[in-house]
Amino acid sequence: MLIRINGAKGGKDRVSLLAKKALHNLRNYYKVYRPKQWLFEGPEGRQYNSSSIRSILLAAQKKARIIRKITPHMLRHSFATHLLESGIDLRRIQILLGHSSSKTTEIYTYMANNPLKSIENPLDS
Numbered sequence: 001m002l003i004r005i006n007g008a009k010g011g012k013d014r015v016s017l018l019a020k021k022a023l024h025n026l027r028n029y030y031k032v033y034r035p036k037q038w039l040f041e042g043p044e045g046r047q048y049n050s051s052s053i054r055s056i057l058l059a060a061q062k063k064a065r066i067i068r069k070i071t072p073h074m075l076r077h078s079f080a081t082h083l084l085e086s087g088i089d090l091r092r093i094q095i096l097l098g099h100s101s102s103k104t105t106e107i108y109t110y111m112a113n114n115p116l117k118s119i120e121n122p123l124d125s
Contacts, residue, residue, distance in 0.1 A: 014098035041079075060067075080108045 003018040042048045094105040
């Protein structure tokens with residue numbers, strides 16, 4: 001359940017996780033669209049660029065009625081944070097994100113393991 005990503009952020013190739021829930025939909029998509037070079041091809045079979053990705057995300061945001069501004073990079077941060085919170089070690093997250101330096105990946109330890117998050121506000125009890 002891995003998927004290879006060629007020419008990702010920074011032109012790097014990497015491997016990431018493919019959700020079992022997405023596999024069925026991905027197979028159906030492939031049967032219908034029969035992409036030639038890119039799994040998700042833009043107009044005229046070209047690779048999607050960053051502004052196209054933002055437009056697709058904005059359309060999904062509106063459809064889901066999400067008010068807060070979201071970006072593709074926020075999805076990446078959420079993915080990494082959820083992995084860390086579920087006990088995946090930093091080295092594996094580093095590989096999945098394609099970070100060349102472990103220092104880049106370490107920012108997620110603060111986000112996920114912030115000791116203040118576990119303190120219950122007295123007003124809530």
